[in-house]
Amino acid sequence: MSDLVNSFYQNFIEKDRYQYLLDGLKNTLIVTFFAVLIGIAIGFILAIIRSTYDNTKKLKILNFFANVYLTVIRGTPVVLQLLITYFVIFASVNISKLLVAIIAFGINSGAYVAEIIRSGINSIDRGQFEAGRSLGFSYAQTMIYFILPQALKNVLPALGNEFVVLLKETSVAGYIALQDLTKGADIIRSQTYSAFMPLVMAAAIYLVMVIAFDYLIKRLERRLRSSDH
DSSP: OHHHHHHHIIIIIGGGTHHHHHHHHHHHHHHHHHHHHHHHHHHHHHHHHHHHHHHHOOOHHHHHHHHHHHHHHHHSOHHHHHHHIIIIITTTSOOOHHHHHHHHHHHHHHHHHHHHHHHHHHTSOHHHHHHHHHTTOOHHHHIIIIIHHHHHHHHHHHHHHHHHHHHHHGGGGGGGTOOOHHHHHHHHHHHHOOOHHHHHHHHHHHHHHHHHHHHHHHHHHHHHHHHTO
16 A cells, blocks of 8 residues: 555656646647537538538539548548648648647548538438428528538537547647647656556546546437437
């Protein structure tokens, strides 16, 4: 027991090393939050483009580029996308590592959010489109007023799960020397030469956050189900 206490003191209390975890946690949450916003924006646009092409065969060129984007992003590891963004795309630009991480993870998330939203649109009965058009609404108005509200309601839990996945994926941000939660734990390990305590603490923090977000997602699902009655 005394060994654990001493290890805890050495890893977190001595020289205020716990600050590495706090600073890393702050960066992790910032990257996750803003990357989700970017991912939703990109995914929303791509989902509209692909669904419009599927239903009307319009926007053929945009649909082609959307498919290329989805294929490339979903077919390559997120850590490589992060490295390419930092060491290739922004190699000659003096830019914050935090901003690079937000952009890279946001672009990655956008590909998955696009498919989530598109699946929500496709889950709406085709009769909804026909009903909207029969009432004199254009395709765009039908999509905005009839389809998207129902589709977004159907996929909100899936979007919440994407937030949880993205939270864990940001653990590779240390590859560009950004001090996220995982990197903070690794810095402590490099100073104390003790791997168990800092790494387990970081894992515990991730686990607590994921459990909390999962609880919120389940509550959201229950509210959505109850609102259908």
